[in-house]
Amino acid sequence: MDSSGSWVKAFPSFLHLMFLVVFYSADIAPCLDDEFVQFPLRMRDWLKNVLLQLYEQTMNGSTVLNEKQRARVQKIYESQRVLRAGEGDEHPVEVLAKDFEKNYNMYIYPVHWQFAQVDQHPADRSLSRSELAPLRLPLVPMEHCISHFFTECDVDKDKLVSFQEWCRCFAIKYGENTFSHKGGLGLKEVQREWSVKGLMEDEDRGSQQRLNALLLFLITDDIDASLLF
Template sequence: MRVWIVFLLCLAGHAMAAPAEEEPALEELVTEEPAEEVEVGANPVQVEVGEFDEAIEVVEDAAENPCLNHRCKKGKVCEVDDTNTPMCVCQDPSSCPAAEGEFEHICGNDNKTYDSSCHFFATKCALEGTKKGHKLHLDYIGSCKLIEPCLDNELTEFPLRMRDWLKNVLVTLYARDEDNNLLTEKQKLRVKKIYENEKRLEAGDHSLDLLARDFQKNYNMYIFPVHWQFGQLDQHPADGYLTHSELAPLRAPLIPMEHCTTRFFEECDADKDKYIALEEWAACFGIKEQDVDKDLVI
């Protein structure tokens, strides 16, 4: 997912204020280049290697292997039936590649650690149609551990750091984007105003008081970053609402670092309908109702 790549690219370039209980800061989320994600259920062209100096690539015809052009969602793989028709079936977790290290571990909301995302989604697929399978979601990246409860005063601090982080993620993207692969031209025009503003608070380890004062003084700088992040997450489908799965690329890596993440997003869903609308999202970050603009999401 593009948003996932974008966030991993930028996290190392922005320093955040340390949380109250000495939690790791948001920018510590990634300290090395992430491994390229291999889509679960992919059916790559095989390469046969004989007693030759070079491998011989075997190019398969889609007519011979209909699965070549048949995509399956995570947790499923393509197989053909008796009529050579491709279909998606649940992947056997035992067929998943062995995890290369603990960094591939996934914690489910069942408080169980899965070796990798492949193992998790294959397990979830096997439970399709059951109450347990419906409730099972990816909770966060990493092995399951004790997540301290988020206190009320800590909950009010979380959006201060998050807003500042989003603003500086965009500034970092703007500074690195030479080929418009990270931001569109319209987005770059909006971020340029933030980037060139002399009043912009530079990325760094700032106190919560300073972050709060900056939000009041330079409120307009935060409006677009909040809308931009909503648009990056609202992809499947792009309907103006964020589901639990759409939030996953943002919340899953944050939870081990910021223990208020889960409670924050739960309370963003003000009407408790399991969807976060743009208006609810903006309100969570302190954006005034009159400044909510769906055109900024695109």
Template sequence: MDRPTMRVWIIFLLCLAGQAFAASITEEQPILDEPVVEEEPIMEEDEVMPEGGANPVQVETGEFDEAIEIIEEDVNAENPCLNHHCKKGKVCEVDEENTPMCVCQDPTSCPASVGEFEHVCATDNTTYDSSCHFFAHKCSLEGTKKGHKLHLDYIGPCKFIEPCLDAELNEFPLRMRDWLKNVLVTLYERDEENNLLTEKQKLRVKKIYENEKRLQAGDHSLDLLAHDFEKNYNMYIFPVHWQFGQLDQHPIDGFLSHTELAPLRAPLIPMEHCTTRFFEQCDSDSDKYIALEEWAKCFGIKDQDVDKDLVI
């Protein structure tokens, strides 16, 4: 990946620091899919290769909160909906008894998108004007097989994603490890009074930042990245654990579900066509979740160096 793309990636993950938001993964990626609730038979969707482009930098926190619903008990007598929060795709309305309830949002009530960077591609190969439009449509299919399988796939209009070859798949973790290390270093450099990292995280990153042998950020060859990983292996252990901790949030249980993986996966797919296959491969036991041990192995971290205490 070239330097402009590298900067896009770092900027995006800067926005992600300390925040994990949820989304869903494509039907073609069963490793992170959830059990289907067979309630209403629906004809299967035709599978078509996507087209288009993407700009992941514009993603806002909470863009993918598909599976999170928070309902507070403190209800305002005059407007019960003030303190009643609904998940993406739903809005609050009151019934005849003035009781708040969540109902599917009308897609026409969503704000009009101001540019292609707000568009999203779903697993039905449809480009939606925004995540608001997508989740409103998904809500209308709630309780059906089609609705269960429909997920937000990636940021930007649908586009053709080239198949990932075996050789390319082997190269993917080389770049990814280097990105994670550089993202942490960038967060550390900008962390004065910004609370981008916790104190424990700062101590870990400080050791990497001050190490004179650290490979500086740049457009490096794959051979150099592979050599640096072998020579400075210890510098990569914490960044891999850190990213797992950033994603494992809903709930914090030591496993990554499809909703938790989305903040990393959805913006990355348009830039890295091996993203989907890489994360499929990570689920080595095919249980639809990626455990810390599986995650670490994907990035070449040795079994004896996997440490839950590093997920801080």
């Protein structure tokens, strides 16, 4: 499929995203310091929940995850069940902070995985503004700190968010052993796992549909695993 055909198909979705941003932009409040501190906690949880939704689909017979992926996400799924059971009367942000500290390794894979999903055009271990846009724009009306968040992620101000900067933003350790830190996966391994299912072989179809599925989850708290193919 040529690039012009891809653009024609993606244009309605683009218009919808821009409509959301323009329609709500007048009412978007400034991002306060305490809100900015809390935002990564919620964002990490959303990334984790995307994989949990996919795992629940496999429990109903879906093959969206292979055996190795199911084994990894199962640990996250079981951890999430404990988290929900232990929330009590605490503020959700406090619960998320404690869970991240206690179950740090369960957040590594979702953070690495999401980077691999949006690092597509080109797949160069850095995210441009256009690559981040489908993830950022739908959240602007609901999470007014997201634009500031991604701006601050770009530490060296080169208008790209590198994999190292991405990890730093989500408080995921980056260094010599990042790719295997506490059972976490590296970017190349994540990309290789998902390419086994063909999710990265057809960029025009695959990347757009994966992003659509993620946007659907973020907006409606629902996801159809069939959208990932």
